[in-house]
Amino acid sequence: MIDVAFNDFQSAAHAVLAYLHKRFGFGLWMVTRTEGEDWIVLQAEDHGYGVKAGSVFRWADSFCSEMVKGNGPRIAPDCDAVAVYAAAPIGRQVPIKAYIGVPLTKADGSLFGTLCAIDPVSQSPEIVAEQHLVELLARLLSTILHADLLLSHEIRRNERLELEAQTDPLTGLFNRRAWDQMLHREEERCVRFGHPAAAVVVDLAGLQHVNDSEGHAAGDALIVCAAQALRASVREVDILARLGGDEFGVVAVECNEAGGHALVARLRAAFAAYGVDASIGMAMRDPTWGLDAAWQRADRLMYSEKRRLRG
Known part of the structure; x- marks a missing residue:
């Protein structure tokens, strides 16, 4: 039996x-x-x-x-x-x-x-x-x-509520500590159910120049504007965080490769509409290596685009 x-x-x-x-x-x-x-x-x-x-x-x-x-x-x-x-x-x-x-x-x-x-x-x-x-x-x-x-979807929603206190004060997005915790929990779900997921890293162009030439208030306004463009592009279920001064991260959960590319296209369109210049890297989670590896690869792809745009 x-x-x-x-x-x-x-x-x-x-x-x-x-x-x-x-x-x-x-x-x-x-x-x-x-x-x-x-x-x-x-x-x-x-x-x-x-x-x-x-x-x-x-x-x-x-x-x-x-x-x-x-x-x-x-x-x-x-x-x-x-x-x-x-x-x-x-x-x-x-x-x-x-x-x-x-x-x-x-x-x-x-x-x-x-x-x-x-x-x-x-x-x-x-x-x-x-x-x-x-x-x-x-x-x-x-x-x-x-x-x-x-039940997994409900648990994911409850996790977001538990981590609401761990936000970046300027943008209201999740901070790096919350990102690390949510990345780990989402990886557990991916392993359990075989979910696909896309990791996206965004780096703002020229933030230091804006801070130096126009002041930190203008730099903060650029960061807030970028956060608004990001919010307008992701789904409610996706993980969105400010990882550092000019860097943001997204995990598009239960998202296949076509969805990942569609997300990048939405981000580029939103940044253009908001007048924000940014470099973007996207990588799909490989079942063998996991989400953390996808995030690291997205980060490398973002830096490759950043170097290419600089000429």
């Missing part, structure tokens, strides 16, 4: 994977998230493949990508007998002779990821009769996922 002592998606997934391995065997059971071209392993019950949580593969290479399109069966006791599975690139990366896979869905019915298994040895055709059980467990996991995502 499944250990029912779980209270969130992560622990439920762990219990389901352990149960399915005990019932069916198979060298690897996984709960995965698909995001863009990435196929991210959120949980793994591994017995010989060397795959662990946080591993990332190409979604298009997987059996699961064919399964969700209806091109292959949800249970294949002999993968060599299924043309699309026999031809799938992932079969050349790891030995796969048997496959089980069913979709995990979001509340709106769109694809979140998969509950799946592979084994290097062909299995008895009798396992096809167990498809309804695996589908039932996938539906239960999807239901727990829906509730856990709603």
Whole structure:
């Protein structure tokens, strides 16, 4: 029986994977998230493949990508007998002779990821009769996922309220201390659910010159103007902070690469409308390295743009 002592998606997934391995065997059971071209392993019950949580593969290479399109069966006791599975690139990366896979869905019915298994040895055709059980467990996991995502969003809102005191007095944005805490908490959510996220670093051009030539009041006015442009460009759910004198940071949460580029375009348009010159760097979170690495890469890209603009 499944250990029912779980209270969130992560622990439920762990219990389901352990149960399915005990019932069916198979060298690897996984709960995965698909995001863009990435196929991210959120949980793994591994017995010989060397795959662990946080591993990332190409979604298009997987059996699961064919399964969700209806091109292959949800249970294949002999993968060599299924043309699309026999031809799938992932079969050349790891030995796969048997496959089980069913979709995990979001509340709106769109694809979140998969509950799946592979084994290097062909299995008895009798396992096809167990498809309804695996589908039932996938539906239960999807239901727990829906509730856990709603709770996660509520927790994120409460975190913002708790950190409201940690703001920059000039702009009213979160300060560096709040940024560090929120970055850490958002990374935990990304690891747990496989969320994408974009990190953006903004540096104002000419702040020191304005301070020297027009006075600090004028410099403060420029900073406040930049903060207004930033607020006008980000979503309410995004993390926005003043990191230093002329530097700002944004984490666009649950945001894919197209959304990240769209955010940069909105920022450039807003800065132009507010008459603010700024350098911008944007980097997507890589599931292997995390949000902190994305922030550091965005910072480097910002400085590269700054040097380029200086000529």
